[in-house]
Amino acid sequence: xxxxxxxxxxxxxxxxxxxxxxxxxxxxxxxxxxxxxxxxxxxxxxxxxxxxxxxxxxxxxxxxxxxxxxxxxxxxxxxxxxxxxxxxxxxxxxxxxxxxxxxxxxxxxxxxxxxxxxxxxxxxxxxxxxxxxxxxxxxxxxxxxxxxxxxxxxxxxxxxxxxxxxxxxxxxxxxxxxxxxxxxxxxxxxxxxxxxxxxxxxxxxxxxxxxxxxxxxxxxxxxxxxxxxxxxxxxxxxxxxxxxxxxxxxxxxxxxxxxxxxxxxxxxxxxxxxxxxxxxxxxxxxxxxxxxxxxxxxxxxxxxxxxxxxxxxxxxxxxxxxxxxxxxxxxxxxxxxxxxxxxxxxxxxxxxxxxxxxxxxxxxxxxxxxxxxxxxxxxxxxxxxxxxxxxxxxxxxxxxxxxxxx
Amino acid sequence: xxxxxxxxxxxxxxxxxxxxxxxxxxxxxxxxxxxxxxxxxxxxxxxxxxxxxxxxxxxxxxxxxxxxxxxxxxxxxxxxxxxxxxxxxxxxxxxxxxxxxxxxxxxxxxxxxxxxxxxxxxxxxxxxxxxxxxxxxxxxxxxxxxxxxxxxxxxxxxxxxxxxxxxxxxxxxxxxxxxxxxxxxxxxxxxxxxxxxxxxxxxxxxxxxxxxxxxxxxxxxxxxxxxxxxxxxxxxxxxxxxxxxxxxxxxxxxxxxxxxxxxxxxxxxxxxxxxxxxxxxxxxxxxxxxxxxxxxxxxxxxxxxxxxxxxxxxxxxxxxxxxxxxxxxxxxxxxxxxxxxxxxxxxxxxxxxxxxxxxxxxxxxxxxxxxxxxxxxxxxxxxxxxxxxxxxxxxxxxxxxxxxxx
Numbered sequence: 001x002x003x004x005x006x007x008x009x010x011x012x013x014x015x016x017x018x019x020x021x022x023x024x025x026x027x028x029x030x031x032x033x034x035x036x037x038x039x040x041x042x043x044x045x046x047x048x049x050x051x052x053x054x055x056x057x058x059x060x061x062x063x064x065x066x067x068x069x070x071x072x073x074x075x076x077x078x079x080x081x082x083x084x085x086x087x088x089x090x091x092x093x094x095x096x097x098x099x100x101x102x103x104x105x106x107x108x109x110x111x112x113x114x115x116x117x118x119x120x121x122x123x124x125x126x127x128x129x130x131x132x133x134x135x136x137x138x139x140x141x142x143x144x145x146x147x148x149x150x151x152x153x154x155x156x157x158x159x160x161x162x163x164x165x166x167x168x169x170x171x172x173x174x175x176x177x178x179x180x181x182x183x184x185x186x187x188x189x190x191x192x193x194x195x196x197x198x199x200x201x202x203x204x205x206x207x208x209x210x211x212x213x214x215x216x217x218x219x220x221x222x223x224x225x226x227x228x229x230x231x232x233x234x235x236x237x238x239x240x241x242x243x244x245x246x247x248x249x250x251x252x253x254x255x256x257x258x259x260x261x262x263x264x265x266x267x268x269x270x271x272x273x274x275x276x277x278x279x280x281x282x283x284x285x286x287x288x289x290x291x292x293x294x295x296x297x298x299x300x301x302x303x304x305x306x307x308x309x310x311x312x313x314x315x316x317x318x319x320x321x322x323x324x325x326x327x328x329x330x331x332x333x334x335x336x337x338x339x340x341x342x343x344x345x346x347x348x349x350x351x352x353x354x355x356x357x358x359x360x361x362x363x364x365x366x367x368x369x370x371x372x373x374x375x376x377x378x379x380x381x382x383x384x385x386x387x388x389x390x391x392x393x394x395x396x397x398x399x400x401x402x403x404x405x406x
Numbered sequence: 407x408x409x410x411x412x413x414x415x416x417x418x419x420x421x422x423x424x425x426x427x428x429x430x431x432x433x434x435x436x437x438x439x440x441x442x443x444x445x446x447x448x449x450x451x452x453x454x455x456x457x458x459x460x461x462x463x464x465x466x467x468x469x470x471x472x473x474x475x476x477x478x479x480x481x482x483x484x485x486x487x488x489x490x491x492x493x494x495x496x497x498x499x500x501x502x503x504x505x506x507x508x509x510x511x512x513x514x515x516x517x518x519x520x521x522x523x524x525x526x527x528x529x530x531x532x533x534x535x536x537x538x539x540x541x542x543x544x545x546x547x548x549x550x551x552x553x554x555x556x557x558x559x560x561x562x563x564x565x566x567x568x569x570x571x572x573x574x575x576x577x578x579x580x581x582x583x584x585x586x587x588x589x590x591x592x593x594x595x596x597x598x599x600x601x602x603x604x605x606x607x608x609x610x611x612x613x614x615x616x617x618x619x620x621x622x623x624x625x626x627x628x629x630x631x632x633x634x635x636x637x638x639x640x641x642x643x644x645x646x647x648x649x650x651x652x653x654x655x656x657x658x659x660x661x662x663x664x665x666x667x668x669x670x671x672x673x674x675x676x677x678x679x680x681x682x683x684x685x686x687x688x689x690x691x692x693x694x695x696x697x698x699x700x701x702x703x704x705x706x707x708x709x710x711x712x713x714x715x716x717x718x719x720x721x722x723x724x725x726x727x728x729x730x731x732x733x734x735x736x737x738x739x740x741x742x743x744x745x746x747x748x749x750x751x752x753x754x755x756x757x758x759x760x761x762x763x764x765x766x767x768x769x770x771x772x773x774x775x776x777x778x779x780x781x782x783x784x785x786x787x788x789x790x791x792x793x794x795x796x797x798x799x800x801x802x803x804x805x806x807x808x809x810x811x812x
Contacts, residue, residue: 199599258779260726260737274723278778312778317680320666326788331666367788372684372718373664373796378784382732382773390779 026072026181031215034063040136044069045216048141051286055305055348058335059114060144062209067216068119068142070186070251071178074236078220083204084239085160097160101206101220107159108151113201114337115226115344116309117233118143120256120276123284123395124388126380133388134265140284140395143307145345148224150205153195153240162242164196173241174223174234187249188232190225190277192242199342200313201226204237226344227312229276231256246275261384268386279311281376282392283319283349283368290397294362296355304351306395308334308368313342318369319349325363326378326394332366343371360401367394432478432587437621440469446542450475451622454547457692461711461754464741465520466550468615473622474525474548476592476657477584480642484626489610490645491566503566507612507626513565514557519607520743521632521750522715523639524549526662526682529690529801530794532786539794540671546690546801549713551751554630556611559601559646568648570602579647580629580640593655594638596631596683598648605748606719607632610643632750633718635682637662652681667790674792685717687782688798689725689755689774696803700768702761710757712801714740716776719748724775725755731769732784732800738772749777765807773800 027043037047049064078101085097099107121135122142153172172195176186194200203224206213213219218235225232231251246252257273287305288294294302308316316336320329332349339345355362367376377383380393433449443453455470484507491503505513527541528548559578578601582592600606609630612619619625624641631638637657652658663679693711694700700708714722722742726735738755745751761768773782783789786799 193605258775260724260735262735263737274777276779280778280780318666320788329666329668329788331669369664371680372686373682374686374780375783375789375798377781378788382726382735382784383781392781 029075030073033067033216036064037067038139038141040138044071045073046136048139049144051139051141051284052289052305054141054144055286055307058145058337058345058348059209060146062146062211062214062217065144065146065208065217066117066119066142068230069178069216069235071176071180073215074177074179076177076220076236081220083221083237085156086239086241088161088166088242091161097156099156104151104156104204104206104221108155110149111152111201111203112147112149113203113224113226113344114145114147114339115224116143116145116346117224117230118279118282118309118311119230120279120389121387122282123391126393127384127388127391130381130384133384133386135388140286142230143282143309143346146208147210148203148205149207149210150203150221150224153202153204153223154198156204156240157195157242162192162196166192166196166242171243171246173243173247174232174237175239175241176234177236177238185238186234186236186251187247188234188252189243189247190228190232194225194228194277201342201344227278227314227342229256229279229311232277255387256389257387258390259385259387261382264386276389277311280390280392281308281310281314281316281368281370281374283308283316283366283376284395285364285366285397288364288397288399291399293400293402295402299354300357301352301354304332304353304364306332306349306366307346308349308366309346310343310368310370310374313344314370314372314374315343316347316368317371319347320367320369321349321351321353322365323353323355323362326365355401357403360403361398362401363396363398365394365396435481436479439473439622442470443473444545444547446544450477451479452542454545455550457545457547457690458695458711460547460550461692461713464551464743464751464754465615466552468552468617468620468623471550471552471614471623472523472525472548474636475584475622475641477582477586479621480583480585482583482626482642487626489627489643491562492645492647494567494572494648497567505562510557510562510610510612510627514561516555517558517607517609518553518555519609519630519632519750520551520553520745521630522549522551522752523630523636524685524688524715524717525636526685526795527793528688529797532799533790533794533797536787536790539790539792541794546692548636549688549715549752552614553616554609554611555613555616556609556627556630559608559610559629560604562610562646563601563648568598568602572598572602572648577649577652579649579653580638580643581645581647582640583642583644591644592640592642592657593653594640594658595649595653596634596638600631600634600683607748607750633684633720633748635662635685635717638683661793662795663793664796665791665793667788670792682795683717686796686798687714687716687720687722687774687776687780689714689722689772689782690801691770691772691803694770694803694805697805699806699808700761701808705760706763707758707760710738710759710770710772712738712755712772713752714755714772714774715752716749716774716780719750720776720778720780721749722753722774723777725753726773726775727755727757727759728771729759729761729768732771735773761807763809766809767804767806769802769804771800771802
């Protein structure tokens, strides 16, 4: 009982029985979703918005924000919720720190950060087109941006007794309250150094775009690790463990890693590659859509739009767009957030470009550059990997041009 | 006189007159160099070693280390040398901190770091092959690795009265003692945050591979900014200025920046791009040499070698090598330094691969991946820029195979 005690999250109250509950379906408690989303998997729920809606606004509305669940959405009573934070080894108080939502909001200063989250599998469909991979067939919209509010992970760790001088090699593990039928919970970790860094602004967030965190996004509490792959931004956060090793979870050890394009399931050694953390520079075209028939305006121009982002706090400094399959490149206009320090949010880009009158078919390409001059690779095949993650090749689309209307 | 006083470095003594001095040639005091170096410019001296020597050892011997001078090598009397460090605005002591070499070694702890330096123009010759750029025609060897010893810039700045809480946006400018005939000195800057970071290990170095800093490498004192483009590693350091703005020097403001491939000298706006700091992921083949006739060994194998490095402390985690022009990729063996924290040094890579018996000509390609999963772009043309910097495209060479000997 003593061992189990620290895993206790709350006590079921009579009201909890009102939650919809079909014992034969662990997903029966999942929330309803916006019908415009393209569903890549129903159970667990994984869906992305139409790409052209992504670049309608700098901030993605909550209901359109891409949803990437690994397990059923847990039903958590916010009044009973307690975050469990393990104490440092040898701490005077041996029992873990337990914090209710009220405790979190009362004890720690609120911080806000505008951060783009991207799934490692964003644009996997382009890898699938080369050779089938294992994974959900994400298009270009497994990426979204929100304004998150919560408390700093750093402040919570300091309160639990950790200090900045704790040796470099430690990790901070996050355990979700979502679990499979065997009781295995979602888990992931980041470095202790990142967790304690003021510059990296890692949050335990309870608000998304000014609203209570939606159920699909981790209600009542999730981790936001700006600049880092979605998979480490653990939702429905239940427990924090500081340790010498990374999270032992499947998603840290045997997934979300990149490999040489000639490594396949019969030859893969998951221990040979690092867990994805900071993501590489990325961009995609959201308008027009692939295969669309585009009509130049009265000046013979078309508008091309998209997003660009880079992980690790690197800012996008340029997006190049080609209308001739990569022979020549124009510089797009960027819009984004003015911010001191590291850059966590994407840029929306836009180019109004003249279409030659004789042009009936066109390949549009975009590629972005970040402030460390990281660039995107030209093509998908050389970065293909068995899980179809990390596709950040130039984004190419083909369209036809309706010259008659012009 | 009061204003000029702080620029005073020392007083000429009679011995100084013994230095070779041809008044008509400001380069007459330059040191002698190893004859094996490929000289890209004699005055100022710019030279690189044969690439195959680079990967003979993890540490590059001082005499083979690439040399990139912008101006004549200054003759500095180490006994008279004083580093001038400006005080923070409003500091009690208005006068700058002045430190002799003896002061530096006595007042501050010695630190060592193994760091790879790379010129922004490394591999410029491949850009030149596409369209002529302005700049020295560097091959693949404007990159080298040494063990540097000196004091931490952070410790010196703390001693001068700066604290970590100085606002984010400040810069640390370095002024060299090398100057042109008009008295303009070499200069560059890095962010104050980087300068003060314990993790980034920025040094004021007086030793290179256990020897006194050679004249060509900044004797008696230079800056080592691990992970950052060579141009910020200011040699013959004379003065440190902390300021709200970056260095006003030509080399910070109007050079060492990247641009869209369709921007040329008639359209360039240097203020539109950030100064290069952290360099992107890089790799090159050093053996065999382009055009070489290679002879498979008795097993029908050949050995391919090269280097791989990434800026900003990112570690190389994989090098892929293709012997069929990029269709298939093998993973090379890496050797390097075991180190906690950020990675500043390159990896030497090596692949022993079978050559098909019918193969007479072969294109060998390498591409590296760092621990943030940054990858190199496939081709040079789309990253071409008017100054020919930042070429980190896949390195491709063609060789012929001597099958008769096999």
